[in-house]
Amino acid sequence: MGHLRGKLLPPALAIVFSMLLCGVALIISGANPLRAFGVMVTQVGKGTTFIDIINSTGIYYIAALAVAIGFQMNLFNIGVEGQYRVAAVIAAVVGGSVALPPGIHTMVIIIVAAIAGAAWAAIPAILKVTRGVNEVISTIMMNGLAIGLSAYLIRQDIFGELRGNNIRTPEIPESGWMPGISFGGGGTMFGFLFVAIALGIGYWIMMNRTRFGFELRASGESSTAASAGGVNAKKMVLVSMLLSGAIAGLISLPELLGRDHTFSLNFTAGIGFSGIAIALLGRNHPGGIAFGALLWAFLDKSGLALDNVGVPREIVTIMQGSIVLSVVVAYEVVRRFELAAEQRRVGRELGTVPEVVA
Amino acid sequence: MISTLEEKPHIPAAPRKRKIPGWAVGMIGVAGAIALLSITSMQTGFPQLTSSGTTQTAVRLALPILLAGLGGLWAERAGVVNIGLEGMMIMGTWGAAWAGYQWGPWAALFAAVVFGALGGLLHAIATVTFGVNHIVSGVAINLLGAGITKYLSTLLFFPLSHNPRQSPPVAPFDTYSAGGLADWLGELEAGQRLFISDVAGILRGLVTGVSPLTMLTILLVPLSYYLLWRTRFGLRLRSVGENPYAADSLGVKVYFHKYVAVIVSGGLAGLGGAALVLNPGQLSYLEGQTGGRGFIGLAAMIFGNWRPGGLLGGAALFGYADGLQLRSGGDTVLALVYGVVILLAVIVVWQLIRQRWFSAAAAIVVAVLLYLLYISLDEIPGEFVSYAPHMVTLAVLAVASQRLRMPAADGLVYRRG
Numbered sequence: 001m002g003h004l005r006g007k008l009l010p011p012a013l014a015i016v017f018s019m020l021l022c023g024v025a026l027i028i029s030g031a032n033p034l035r036a037f038g039v040m041v042t043q044v045g046k047g048t049t050f051i052d053i054i055n056s057t058g059i060y061y062i063a064a065l066a067v068a069i070g071f072q073m074n075l076f077n078i079g080v081e082g083q084y085r086v087a088a089v090i091a092a093v094v095g096g097s098v099a100l101p102p103g104i105h106t107m108v109i110i111i112v113a114a115i116a117g118a119a120w121a122a123i124p125a126i127l128k129v130t131r132g133v134n135e136v137i138s139t140i141m142m143n144g145l146a147i148g149l150s151a152y153l154i155r156q157d158i159f160g161e162l163r164g165n166n167i168r169t170p171e172i173p174e175s176g177w178m179p180g181i182s183f184g185g186g187g188t189m190f191g192f193l194f195v196a197i198a199l200g201i202g203y204w205i206m207m208n209r210t211r212f213g214f215e216l217r218a219s220g221e222s223s224t225a226a227s228a229g230g231v232n233a234k235k236m237v238l239v240s241m242l243l244s245g246a247i248a249g250l251i252s253l254p255e256l257l258g259r260d261h262t263f264s265l266n267f268t269a270g271i272g273f274s275g276i277a278i279a280l281l282g283r284n285h286p287g288g289i290a291f292g293a294l295l296w297a298f299l300d301k302s303g304l305a306l307d308n309v310g311v312p313r314e315i316v317t318i319m320q321g322s323i324v325l326s327v328v329v330a331y332e333v334v335r336r337f338e339l340a341a342e343q344r345r346v347g348r349e350l351g352t353v354p355e356v357v358a
Numbered sequence: 359m360i361s362t363l364e365e366k367p368h369i370p371a372a373p374r375k376r377k378i379p380g381w382a383v384g385m386i387g388v389a390g391a392i393a394l395l396s397i398t399s400m401q402t403g404f405p406q407l408t409s410s411g412t413t414q415t416a417v418r419l420a421l422p423i424l425l426a427g428l429g430g431l432w433a434e435r436a437g438v439v440n441i442g443l444e445g446m447m448i449m450g451t452w453g454a455a456w457a458g459y460q461w462g463p464w465a466a467l468f469a470a471v472v473f474g475a476l477g478g479l480l481h482a483i484a485t486v487t488f489g490v491n492h493i494v495s496g497v498a499i500n501l502l503g504a505g506i507t508k509y510l511s512t513l514l515f516f517p518l519s520h521n522p523r524q525s526p527p528v529a530p531f532d533t534y535s536a537g538g539l540a541d542w543l544g545e546l547e548a549g550q551r552l553f554i555s556d557v558a559g560i561l562r563g564l565v566t567g568v569s570p571l572t573m574l575t576i577l578l579v580p581l582s583y584y585l586l587w588r589t590r591f592g593l594r595l596r597s598v599g600e601n602p603y604a605a606d607s608l609g610v611k612v613y614f615h616k617y618v619a620v621i622v623s624g625g626l627a628g629l630g631g632a633a634l635v636l637n638p639g640q641l642s643y644l645e646g647q648t649g650g651r652g653f654i655g656l657a658a659m660i661f662g663n664w665r666p667g668g669l670l671g672g673a674a675l676f677g678y679a680d681g682l683q684l685r686s687g688g689d690t691v692l693a694l695v696y697g698v699v700i701l702l703a704v705i706v707v708w709q710l711i712r713q714r715w716f717s718a719a720a721a722i723v724v725a726v727l728l729y730l731l732y733i734s735l736d737e738i739p740g741e742f743v744s745y746a747p748h749m750v751t752l753a754v755l756a757v758a759s760q761r762l763r764m765p766a767a768d769g770l771v772y773r774r775g
Contacts, residue, residue: 132759133755145748321499328494
């Protein structure tokens with residue numbers, strides 16, 4: 001019970017705290033916070049909002065899984081952002097230029113995206129294991145390069161074509177699409193969401209039931225203890241980074257296969273950074289991440305409804321940022337508190353430390 | 359921020375006796391760079407490489423990078439990794455625009471520093487007091503900085519500028535030019551004589567259209583050096599970044615020094631934001647204006663091996679590549695590739711003299727590849743030129759990461775015992 005409380009209390013506190021913070025901000029800017037929060041909740045049932053939220057939950061879920069694999073061993077893959085961008089443009093180009101039977105076409109696009117993401121992640125991974133370059137800086141640099149590369153690849157004289165006012169890659173033929181589940185007026189759910197769920201289950205099995213997952217978590221807990229136990233640190237870095245990149249490559253596929261069928265300049269950016277926040281929120285646990293992704297998607301979509309009642313939608317971004325910051329602080333405070341309690345308990349049981357006289 | 363995988367207990371080698379002082383190395387570097395550029399511009403026929411216009415643009419573009427880099431330097435010297443520079447810079451751009459359109463450029467600078475420092479304070483509270491992982495806190499601050507500024511600009515700028523992404527125009531600084539000197543240099547530059555015209559062009563760019571902010575920023579480099587390396591306060595601040603436990607045992611207030619360092623870091627990043635807003639070509643807040651320059655500042659700092667002089671070199675290099683692209687386009691940037699080939703040729707000769715066969719061979723291979731690139735392309739695509747800093751940083755890290763030396767306790771969470 002106390003175990004569960006230690007896990008659930010921090011996010012709950014963080015959400016309440018950031019709601020209070022944003023409430024104050026709303027009052028200062030002359031809006032009614034209760035009305036704003038009310039609109040955020042009631043908008044869920046309207047139109048396609050519910051399905052939209054579910055759809056972006058799936059996208060955020062994949063992103064956060066990609067980040068979480070690295071986080072499990074204290075490897076900060078800040079580069080998910082760049083990996084999924086590069087994977088998206090390459091998958092769109094390949095998918096739009098080959099003709100294959102349905103099913104196989106989709107599979108090819110998925111595999112190409114995963115390989116492209118892994119390849120983009122391989123550069124910082126190789127730099128880290130051969131040259132000792134810190135992955136945070138190298139992945140940040142790779143993110144910048146990814147923007148340049150994707151802009152270059154969709155140029156008209158390379159792979160892009162001009163449609164209306166928008167430059168984009170050739171459209172993927174229908175054989176490469178992934179059908180969704182239609183809810184009539186309620187919107188269409190991406191079929192790729194099932195892949196996201198499968199990824200979550202696979203992630204859980206890998207972390208908890210395989211040797212690789214054990215070694216990954218052991219490296220995260222203590223790299224020295226892990227290497228003393230025979231874990232090859234370099235191999236772990238390389239494999240987890242490639243795996244993280246491969247999953248990152250899949251982030252854009254729900255939209256690419258289920259709705260857009262092309263990569264254009266309107267491409268959704270910033271999901272990689274949201275993924276980092278969600279992985280932190282969910283503490284790298286597949287269930288926690290699902291909750292975090294749902295919260296993130298809900299906040300994202302409520303921005304539109306807030307605009308309608310005259311509240312700038314950016315309050316949502318502030319709320320997201322403050323939730324992340326306060327949740328990491330709350331986890332840290334609870335961890336210290338539990339550590340102190342543990343030390344007291346051990347001290348009592350061993351009888352070595354006398355009770356502190358208050 | 360460079361971590362080696364194996365934590366081997368190694369004895370630090372005795373510091374090599376420097377035969378030449380640091381400032382002399384810097385002067386030789388500058389002279390070498392100018393010589394390289396002038397040879398390149400002669401060989402490739404692009405006088406723009408060293409024209410005064412390019413230099414002027416380069417200076418303007420280097421300022422925000424330099425300021426962000428200084429911010430990174432302060433924080434990391436005290437052992438706090440500051441990925442949040444980008445977010446603090448965004449806060450600075452908003453603050454500068456908000457105060458700038460109402461009360462003029464000096465108020466803009468002040469507000470930018472205050473807003474950036476607020477971001478720094480937040481980072482310090484999270485990382486120093488609560489011991490949150492530095493990278494995590496930085497990522498959160500980047501999110502938060504972008505959110506707050508968007509919210510505030512919708513709220514306060516939209517009614518005035520009718521664009522939620524842009525602020526009303528900000529009054530610029532008066533700029534100063536060294537009149538007679540600039541004219542004389544202009545005549546020399548127009549003469550198109552090898553080296554002399556190039557030096558004149560660069561100097562003319564440096565003394566034309568100088569704003570108070572430029573002077574202030576340039577002054578901040580030696581000032582930071584003086585404060586961090588030549589005062590008691592600086593010694594304590596750096597000791598906190600090298601070994602906080604030892605510093606604590608000697609009575610240094612570790613938390614206090616970390617707080618000061620990170621708040622100053624935020625203030626400098628905010629000032630970098632002001633430099634973007636007060637750029638004569640811009641003169642307003644624009645959403646997404648920073649464009650990752652906080653990260654590039656961090657890259658410049660790493661390029662400069664966590665030292666102010668090297669940081670200045672890195673910022674100048676990145677600003678120059680950016681300025682060249684903006685002024686003259688991708689074909690002149692391609693000429694720079696030619697310059698790199700010449701540089702590599704010099705390195706090869708040097709490595710052969712020192713009998714380092716492997717490095718020499720590697721340099722030859724890279725030089726040949728770059729030369730093939732140079733003769734096969736007409737221009738470097740514009741999409742990539744903006745990301746030259748990223749590529750240079752990756753290359754520097756890949757080649758020299760073993761020789762860079764960051765503060766020993768950089769990025770580690772310290773808790774008072």
